[in-house]
Amino acid sequence: MASSTAVTMREWWRHAVLVGPPAAAGVILGLLGPFGTFQALAWPARITYWLSIVLVNWVLCDLAVRRLDAWISDKAPARSLMVPLAGSLLAAIPATGVVHTAGSIAGLPGESIIGLFWKVFLVCAVLSVVFYLNASEAPDPAGGGVSPAPDETESGDSPTTGNLFFQRLGDPIAGELLCLQMQDHYLVVHTSGGQQLLLCRMEDAARELGALGQRVHRSWWVAHAAVERVNRSNGRLSILLTDGREVPVGRTYQRSISWQGNTGIPFGG
Numbered sequence: 001m002a003s004s005t006a007v008t009m010r011e012w013w014r015h016a017v018l019v020g021p022p023a024a025a026g027v028i029l030g031l032l033g034p035f036g037t038f039q040a041l042a043w044p045a046r047i048t049y050w051l052s053i054v055l056v057n058w059v060l061c062d063l064a065v066r067r068l069d070a071w072i073s074d075k076a077p078a079r080s081l082m083v084p085l086a087g088s089l090l091a092a093i094p095a096t097g098v099v100h101t102a103g104s105i106a107g108l109p110g111e112s113i114i115g116l117f118w119k120v121f122l123v124c125a126v127l128s129v130v131f132y133l134n135a136s137e138a139p140d141p142a143g144g145g146v147s148p149a150p151d152e153t154e155s156g157d158s159p160t161t162g163n164l165f166f167q168r169l170g171d172p173i174a175g176e177l178l179c180l181q182m183q184d185h186y187l188v189v190h191t192s193g194g195q196q197l198l199l200c201r202m203e204d205a206a207r208e209l210g211a212l213g214q215r216v217h218r219s220w221w222v223a224h225a226a227v228e229r230v231n232r233s234n235g236r237l238s239i240l241l242t243d244g245r246e247v248p249v250g251r252t253y254q255r256s257i258s259w260q261g262n263t264g265i266p267f268g269g
Contacts, residue, residue, distance in 0.1 A: 020037075021131060022058035024218035026051035031100055040108055049106055056098050061091035061124045065132060066184075084128035164207035168200055177212070178241055180221040192243060216257065217250040230257060 027234055030047030037046050038191070065087030072083055096117045103110070166173065174193025181188040182202045189196045198205075206215045213223040216239060228240045230249075237249035249257055 022054045022127065023051065025127070026054035029054065032263055036109055037106075041106060045049055045106070049102060051101055053102055057091070057095040057120065057124060058127065060095050060098075061128050064088070064091040065128055069132075080132070081129065082133040088121055088124040088128045092117055092124050095124060096120045160207045162212045165205055168198060168208075169196055171196065176226065177223045178226040178243055178245070179213075179247060182219040190243075190245070198208060214256060216253050217248050218252075220247045220250075222247055 002123050003084045027047060027050070030043070030050035033041070033046050037049060041049060065084050066089075067085050069257045072079060076082060076089060096113065100111075100113065100116060101122055128160075162177075167190065173189065173191045173196070176192045176216045178192060180202065181190060185199065186200075187198045187200050187202060187205055189198055201218070202215065202221065208212075209221070209223075212225075213221055215221045222239055222241065226243070228242050231238045231240060231246075237254055239247045239257075241247060
């Protein structure tokens with residue numbers, strides 16, 4: 001029961017962190033009325049206009065940034081800036097259309113698409129960079145924050161046993177560990193008996209689980225004992241687990257996967 005409550009609190013906190021900043025920015029812009037909206041719109045319509053604009057564009061930007069975050073390699077240079085800036089550039093294309101349409105409906109003075117695009121990109125870039133750089137530091141309301149990994153020497157546990165990772169879980173795992181899936185700042189721990197949501201970095205989990213498995217994608221870790229086979233199709237690799245789940249293999253992780261013909265069993269590379 002306590003674990004379910006903790007998960008619910010984490011989900012509420014995650015949504016608050018995602019929606020809170022853009023909603024606040026929308027209200028503030030609605031009160032200030034920049035770009036001629038103060039004179040053109042009464043305050044209820046002005047706040048509604050800016051709140052809608054910021055929230056819709058925030059969603060577009062967040063989707064683009066998260067998609068690039070999953071695609072771009074961890075080893076990419078200046079990744080912490082490349083991901084939000086590139087995501088903002090992509091999101092600014094549909095976002096400009098949203099702003100232009102909303103302005104036309106509200107009866108605001110027209111502006112060239114090019115000039116509007118760069119304004120939208122600038123706002124998206126500032127919000128995305130700030131949020132992306134600080135997102136990993138968001139505290140966990142159920143547990144007071146992400147605690148650092150325990151010291152392996154002091155605990156006396158070998159990293160190959162996975163004890164350091166299992167100590168993080170609120171409840172003992174049900175059944176056999178199958179894989180870990182990254183979702184935002186959380187890991188979904190998939191087992192043969194169900195799943196748990198855990199606030200933990202994938203890098204820490206993979207290190208603590210050690211030889212029990214390996215990371216095969218930016219968003220996936222698989223247990224060796226749960227691997228049925230490795231499939232290769234059109235140059236792409238995927239791993240079939242014993243529960244029928246198919247896990248993608250990222251390009252940067254393919255060299256650590258060995259196979260025989262089109263099938264095989266992966267071992268730590």
